[in-house]
Amino acid sequence: MPRILHIDMDAFYASCELARNPSLRGKPLIVGAAPSDLRGVVSTASYEARRFGVHSAMPIAEARRRCPHGIFLRGDHAHYAAMSRRVREILHSVSPTVEMASIDEAYIDVTASQRLFGGDAAIAAHIKGEIRTRLELPCTIAIAPNRLLAKVATNEVKPDGYISIAEGGERAYLAPLPIRKLPGAGPKTCEALERLGLHVIGQLADTAPDFLARRLGEQTAAFLLRAARGESSAEVETDREAKQISKETTFEKDTRDWAYLEAVLVHLSERCCHTLRARGQSARRVTLKVRYAPFDTKTFATTLPGPTAVDTEILAAVRTLIEKAKVRSAPIRLIGVALGQLGHGDDQLELFEAPRHEKWERVLQQVDELRGKIGFDAVRLGKRKSR
Ligand code: TTP
Ligand code: MG
DSSP: OOOEEEEEETTHHHHHHHHHOGGGTTSOEEESSOTTOTTOBOSEEOHHHHTTTOOTTOBHHHHHHHOTTOEEEOOOHHHHHHHHHHHHHHHTTTOSOEEEEETTEEEEEOGGGHHHHTSHHHHHHHHHHHIIIIIOOOEEEEEESSHHHHHHHHHHTOSSOEEEOOTTOHHHHHTTSBGGGSTTOOHHHHHHHHHTTOOBHHHHHTSOHHHHHHHHOHHHHHHHHHHHTTOOOOOOOOTTTOOOEEEEEEEEEEEOOHHHHHHHHHHHHHHHHHHHHHTTOBEEEEEEEEEEETTEEEEEEEEEEEEEOOHHHHHHHHHHHHHHHHTOOSOEEEEEEEEESOBOTTHHHHHHHOHHHHHHHHHHHHHHHHHHHHOGGGOOOSOOOOO
16 A cells, blocks of 8 residues: 655745754744845745744735844745755655655655655654754655645644554545645635535535536536545656656647647646756756657657756747647647656756856746646746637
8 A cells, every 4th residue: 555755844945044044043034035125025934933924925025014023034046956955865765756846845655665664653753853963954744645645734734743644544634624725725616615515625525526516617526526535646756767757738629720739838848847847857858749640649859958947948949849840730639748858966056057047047936936826827938829
């Protein structure tokens, strides 16, 4: 039976600052912008500052009002990325199957590590201990039968927490929690469910699928019901072993509308880049995949002059490949983008330091953060024509 560990660092940027400047300990720390920066927003706040109601994405002026004696720092993304890489190294000492889901969060398949360490508690203690002694950072860990449970549980036991949920305990664990705790249950959906008298996850799990589908649409209903019952994947995609990052879409009806196809490809490329950056990787090879009929798939590929994690550079490559693909006019069933020749770790430093990347890296970092919070589709970068 799979055991999936989810780890999320506590107040990550703030904790990184505290680790290198212990004189700040115990003080309310707000990272993101100087108080004079009128358009700045809070990246994160230490738990001391959260007591004053300061939280991520709050305008810095508001944070200043709520916590006038707080210590405000601009933030140093290169440092946080370096700390993230060191966290990842520690995680690899427990299992080779580590998936960095964002700069401060990872999933690990610890099924095969159980024997060696002697169980969930020992694995978590080992990781927390290593991260605490080597990096002086606090984190929270949950180990559960699948990804969703582990992710939800981590949030429940923050900060500096640990929890293990046994196989079979999924539904019981989720039942008393408010529905908004389910990843994917946004404010709109939750409001709609409230109006139906559904407040906690257990109520949602017991709702008749047909009833829910009529109210919310089939897809949303199916997705929510599955989550409410604690059903989720236990697959962890290792970033080190992954040879490429790819996304593809199959169309309900074959199409040869290239304006539409291009818009879809822009979207798929952006998603690939987002994953790339979340893993702290870069790519050099870009492949466009086009399927015409079930056994008629063609790929077009190009190698970039250097590794990149910047959307615009990947998109430019995809567009040159589109021109090649357009030559054939047969209707298209599926398209996809793959990024290959992935780079990792220290070869990234060069990428982050190169001046031409700097501005984009900053913008994209903000975009990724927004996407993490309000959903991928909320922020789009590429130019697109409407269908
Ligand atoms: P989170 O894990 O969401 O937040 P956190 O680690 O600061 O606090 P905790 O997990 O204990 O609740 O995000 C990780 C880092 O990502 C965070 O330290 C700063 C950055 N971030 C932003 O820059 N803007 C944001 O809106 C969010 C949510 C995070
Ligand atoms: Mg965190």
